[in-house]
Amino acid sequence: MSIPDYMQCAEDHQTVLVVVQPVGIVPEDQFFRIYKRIASVNQVSIRDSQRLLYIRYRHHYPPENNEWGDFQTHRKVVGLIAVTTCGSAKEWPQTSERFHGQKEVFGSTLYDSRLFVFELQGEIAEQARTDVAFYPSYDNCEDVEKRVEDFVESIFIVLESKRLDRATDKSGDKIPLLCVPFEKKDFVGLDTDSRHYKKRCQGRMRKHVGDLCLQAGMLQDALVHYHMAVELLRSVNDFLWLGAALEGLCSASVIYHYPGGTGGKSGGRKPSISQAADAGKRHRPGAQEVLIDPGALTTNGISADTSSEIGRAKNCLSPEDIIEKYKEAISYYGKYKNAGVIELEACVKAVRVLAIQKRAMEASEFLQNAVYINLGQLSEEEKIQRYSILSELYDLIGFHRKSAFFKRVAAMQCVAPTIPEPGWRACYKLLLETLPGYSLSLDPKDFCKGTHRGWAAVQMRLLHELVYASRRMGNPGLSVRHLSFLLQTMLDFLSDQEKKEVTQSLENYTSKCPGGMEVLMMPDGLKLPPVPFTKLPIVRSVKLLNLPVILRPHKVKGLLGQNMSTKSPFIYSPIIMHNRGEERGKKIEFQWVQGDVCEVQLMVYNPMPFELRVENMGLLTSGVEFESLPAALSLPAESGLYPVTLVGVPRTAGNITVNGYHTSVFGVNSDCLLESLPGVKTGGCTVEVVPALPRLQLSTSLPRSANALQPPSGEELSSSVSVQLFNGETQQLVITLENIGTELLETLEVTSRTVNTKEKLFGEFLSWNLDEALSHFPLKPGQVVTLTVNIKVKLDFSGQENLLQDLNDDGISVTGLPISSPLRQVLKPRAESKPVSAESSKTEYNHVKTLEAILNFRYSGGAGHVEGYYRELSLGVHLDVEPSVLFTRVSTLPATSTRQCHLLLDVFNSTEHELTVSAKNNQDLVLHASECQRMAIQVDKFDFDSLPQPDEEKVRFTNPKLLEEERQQAQGYEINSKLGICWQIISFPRILLCPPG
């Protein structure tokens, strides 16, 4: 006997073996359908005797194993069911012939046999054979089970008769010596009359009867017989059979103690509801019989009295004893080289018992022993089977690592170099089964939290083997998936060299089969979840960026609930709603705009010892339709934190949530979700996208300012221009606005604001007329509108009067005439100011004053306008104002007409250019640089009282000082308009100015 049945368990000793085989040509699937139905009849309750008969079915059984049938009767094939197809009556004789041939194979041991004939057309002459059943087709055979039950009952009758026959052998009869195949030659020429020989015969027969009793459902009788057999065989040192008797004792006790069976799922027992009740009762029927017919035992010639054994429970071994006896039995089997299979099977059975008893340590000793049992030359297939079963048994006793180890050995055996056709598929399947033993799951999610679990060195090895096996299987998709998994989860344990190798082979595989994010389904139902490369590169922080200043949307203020939290009706509450858990979900202050490019900044680093090329890196979002614009980057080896900006365009309005990013590294596409990334800092990932707004581009006729304005309160400017002007000069600033967006520009508001100046400013600094521009509205995308802004500076440079001091030729010095308030100089000469400035240096002479202002363009249009959003452009205007013409002294002379007078002005040119000054009705006066001349203008006298008085209302509420200033200004304008003094720098034809008073 050379082929062990690893599935055997102790309770198989009580079964009878029935072989079901096809005869002739039977389609395999049909045969197994019938086989399954037959095998479902695995326990039959015998009429009239309250006993249960258990049947073990095999569709393949090596005849040489059958030869051990006397040794352990459950190894004996006692029934044969042949399944055949017989198309017509003509074929019948041949089929019948075959059936008989089949019976011959197990002929010596068969109790009974049956032939099931399918698909027979027509009648068969020969009729009324009880062992043949005819069925019209494989689908139409309702009473197969019933037939099998009848068949089993017929087997039982034979079994029972054999049992009684053997049990009642008279002492006078010669008891034949039962022996196993390899013993036969040993007994040739032995003295058959010796006491020793007789005892041996008795012992063996006793054991045999025990087996039959057990099969026939008489547990207690079996125990008694086994006990006696043990005594007899021990006395003659018949170790092989002693072992068998002990094992029989163990089996019977196991059946008694563990009615649920030890074989687990495949144990063959039907988990029927009556099982529990049966369990208690099972021994009773047999026991009863003993009581009813004690003669069956007492009158047999082998032993004296079994009535002393009436204490039934004592016959049964205790759970501890079962193991002891198994050990003993195995040690006896171990003495015989040819009984290796028996020993191995006994080990397996004992392990199953120990597994039920939860005695893992002892079980492992049995297994350890089983590993070393030498069965001679094993075929590769047998080796695989053996390792697999060892693995299964180790798993049974909770030694998962050991189990995994053997399963892996079995897997390797499938592809051993000696095998002509390596079974990579089987190898791969077995390797997959080892995963739990190495605390590996193929789901990367199990790895991202906390520390790495398990033994990295062996895990890595296993993953490499999976990769290799799947590649040899011809499934590069699997290889890529496993290799990705290896790289992702074992990154910390790979050496630099290994990292290089793994990525190289990954790139090789992906060149044929790119890796993706789909779940790979194995034919056997296994799912391989995708492996996103969250560590290539490692992302440390994710930050959503606000739009650039010029593109930020603003909400029209004044709408109800603008700044109020909608969550609470209170304006202020000391109780802050803490939503700690929703840190990621928290909303961000700023908004994005539909249709505009939005940015997210990631801080990443490359853990690899070589340059990492990340392709197609883009954002994963939800909420609104988002067009991601992927980027490709290349990170240097073991880079530090490296900022990466990912961009995209939201295509609809609403709330957008950035869930993660996708990359393509080494040909593997990964979708990395932020929620599954440990240690990523984010300042919120949800942002509101407002409906589309137009975009304006602003360009000006003036050069851009080199030194940007520093606006107050952290405002940012979209652009700024700078210009240099002489005091009193007017310059036109042409602003071109182009709608570069996709929305209609519907509204535009322009405001201006002067900043950073303490200078007193006279008149409008910036002025414009929007009507012309607005007439083009709404402005279609791509269209341009221009706006002309007049820049006019009128500053008071009178602080520089000191410089003019030496120019004064009489005592009545006046301040440098501020353009807009000539009145002051005319009416109140300020002599008192003179001496102070005597020491002032020359440098102040060219003192340049600066003026800064911001032009704000608030525009809106499209869907965003409907929602109340607008955008702002701001243009900073930086102005350097140089002093130009100063009036150093003013006096009047009466003119010829009483209605007129002469105004005498001392004009000083503080520029470095030659200029001409002209007034109404006067000739131009040419002034060289730094020259002072007096000019006389004849003007009409006028009365300030004719100027409109500020209304009463205003007077009452405004500060008198302010009122005075206002009045002065009004008077200044009046004078200005009368005089119309202009000057012009000759060398700069472009400048033509009006001012000083």
Place this chain on the structure above:
Amino acid sequence: MAVCIAVIAKENYPLYIRSVPTENELKFHYTVHTSLDVVEEKISAVGKALVDQRELYLGLLYPTEDYKVYGYVTNSKVKFVIVVDSSNTSLRDNEIRSMFRKLHNSFTDVMCNPFYNPGDPIQSKAFDSMVSAMMVQAC
């Protein structure tokens, strides 16, 4: 004397493993890894019995054809495994015990190092040299 010495963390991953024939290191990884089954079984058995909990030495875990595997577990469930050659029959149980005791002392020193992070692989030179001494001895 010993052919392989391993220190295994509470969570059953190796903190330290060294074997003498370095070319076949993976084999010892497997040997030690599978021995953890027995260690766990023994620990759980001790837990059940509640007796002799002071005994850290687990004795022979299992013999293989070429090697014997011994185990030891600290109170913090850090496991030590020593693999010795089966052919070395002169080795007594007491000697194995003393080896484990030495190993434990040295491990304690490692843990006392304020710069050592519990759970990290052991890279201490002192520990290494102690292990080397144990492996060379009587080889």
